[in-house]
Amino acid sequence: MIMPNTFRGGVHPESHKRDSKDRPLETLPPPPELVLPLSMHIGAPCEPTVMAGDRVLVGSLIANSSAPISAPIHSPVSGRVAAIEPRPHPNGGLVQSIVITNDGLDKPDPLIDTRGSVESLTPKDIIEIARNAGVVGLGGAAFPAAAKIQSGIGKTDTLIINCAECEPYITSGYRAMIENTDEILGGVRLLAKALEPKITVMALEANKLDVAERFRERIGDDKSIEVKVLKTKYPQGGEKQLVRAVTGRKVPPGQLPSAVGCTVFNPETAAAIYRAAMTGAPLLTRGVTVAGSAISNPKNLLVRIGTPLRYLISAVGGFKADPYKLILGGPMMGSALSSLDAPVIKSTNALLAFAEGEDRFDPNPTCIHCGKCLKVCPMNLMPLYINMYYTHHLDDELKTTNVSDCIECGSCAYVCPGRLHLTQVCRAAKAHLQDLARKEAQGK
Ligand code: SF4
Ligand code: SF4
Numbered sequence: 001m002i003m004p005n006t007f008r009g010g011v012h013p014e015s016h017k018r019d020s021k022d023r024p025l026e027t028l029p030p031p032p033e034l035v036l037p038l039s040m041h042i043g044a045p046c047e048p049t050v051m052a053g054d055r056v057l058v059g060s061l062i063a064n065s066s067a068p069i070s071a072p073i074h075s076p077v078s079g080r081v082a083a084i085e086p087r088p089h090p091n092g093g094l095v096q097s098i099v100i101t102n103d104g105l106d107k108p109d110p111l112i113d114t115r116g117s118v119e120s121l122t123p124k125d126i127i128e129i130a131r132n133a134g135v136v137g138l139g140g141a142a143f144p145a146a147a148k149i150q151s152g153i154g155k156t157d158t159l160i161i162n163c164a165e166c167e168p169y170i171t172s173g174y175r176a177m178i179e180n181t182d183e184i185l186g187g188v189r190l191l192a193k194a195l196e197p198k199i200t201v202m203a204l205e206a207n208k209l210d211v212a213e214r215f216r217e218r219i220g221d222d223k224s225i226e227v228k229v230l231k232t233k234y235p236q237g238g239e240k241q242l243v244r245a246v247t248g249r250k251v252p253p254g255q256l257p258s259a260v261g262c263t264v265f266n267p268e269t270a271a272a273i274y275r276a277a278m279t280g281a282p283l284l285t286r287g288v289t290v291a292g293s294a295i296s297n298p299k300n301l302l303v304r305i306g307t308p309l310r311y312l313i314s315a316v317g318g319f320k321a322d323p324y325k326l327i328l329g330g331p332m333m334g335s336a337l338s339s340l341d342a343p344v345i346k347s348t349n350a351l352l353a354f355a356e357g358e359d360r361f362d363p364n365p366t367c368i369h370c371g372k373c374l375k376v377c378p379m380n381l382m383p384l385y386i387n388m389y390y391t392h393h394l395d396d397e398l399k400t401t402n403v404s405d406c407i408e409c410g411s412c413a414y415v416c417p418g419r420l421h422l423t424q425v426c427r428a429a430k431a432h433l434q435d436l437a438r439k440e441a442q443g444k
Helices: 123-132 145-152 172-179 181-195 209-219 239-247 267-279 309-315 372-376 383-391 395-399 411-415 422-441
Strands: 033-037 061-064 079-088 094-102 158-162 199-205 225-230 262-265 285-291 299-304 325-328 350-354
Touching: 033 079, 061 094, 123 145, 123 181, 123 267, 145 181, 145 262, 145 267, 158 181, 158 239, 158 267, 172 181, 172 209, 172 267, 172 285, 181 199, 181 209, 181 225, 181 262, 181 267, 199 209, 199 239, 209 225, 225 239, 239 262, 262 267, 285 309, 299 309, 309 350, 372 383, 372 411, 383 395, 383 422, 395 422, 411 422
Parallel strands: 158 199, 158 262, 199 225, 285 350
Antiparallel strands: 033 094, 079 094, 285 299, 325 350
8 A cells, every 4th residue: 555645734624525526617607796806816906907988898908907927817708897996806805897787698708718729838828828718726826827837937846736635624625526537637638738847646535535546547647747645734734744645755945846847737737728728718717626524515606707606605505503613715715704705716616605503603712731733734834822922022033933833724723622723823923923024024
């Protein structure tokens, strides 16, 4: 038996994937109105290229930016621009958004350039295709794919496809790997063409052996792509943890996987690049798992970006219990959602709803110095000291904790018997130190 590779630390939360893993991606009809925030990726927000009243078609460019790290936005339906105005954003607050009234005709934009073949594409073409299609990292990070390919050229000996999907409840990526295997591998080959790695590794957790088998069947004798099964452990899908588990290399603090010769892509991102290369189609849809104890009928949905989250809840039969807590993304790294009026954006991989009594909230959290948080932190940090220094305003001590390396995985909070809100504290401490550094640089 081959021993699966892994990384230091981590936790083993109950996966809760059974409810949705066998539910194939179901195409959700687009709603009457879609909302596209101008900021739904890492990098510069876009500027609208349309005005209220303009007619748009499926795939029409509606917003763009000339910044090197950004991703254009396209209309997911045909219809009319109803307004450009602040609307609720899934990450909180109001964000300038393009509101489109759907005419129900799904008329494609004739400007979309269909290729039908990818054989002759150069690395430059692949970057341009990813950029023009507005493809971003679909695992949740939403980093523009073109910028990532560009930054990995000449620095990548190992291309890693992150098929871990280690967060509990989420199975939309699993479904995509089962249902769109060929598109994913087509995209992986395009990425390999652009990055010229020595080896490409499809990295999965040991709980997805059926996907591993499927990949192996399709890859056949191609020795340039290897399927590697890793231990099932959270956060196996964290980029630095994945690099460590696959190659044994340690990404230095504050650096990216390319510092140790690796570039990491999500399989659905690869598929989106392949689709754009073959059909010219920009990124208009994404898979979303809708699950949790308050959901009547958990499902995986294929949703047009811009669809209000409320619409997804109706598609799964509504709530079976009062939704005490709504989370966008997984329960470990996702964020609490305050309004179902916000839309699905490019980074939305799951919408979870939980009934009362399922969270670990304690109004009087107390550290009992058990040391569990030290053992599980995959970044080798000391969450109890981060918590102590931050809450007691000990900035000099806080600066010695390397909290900026925290990947906000939630493992420490998950094991903490004192119910301390360690992930929130780490997030706040990182922002606080950044703020201090900015003020110091300005001489304040
Ligand atoms: S300190 Fe950060 S990286 Fe370490 S376990 Fe906690 S959330 Fe994860
Ligand atoms: S796990 Fe919680 S209680 Fe234990 S040392 Fe860390 S912060 Fe304290």
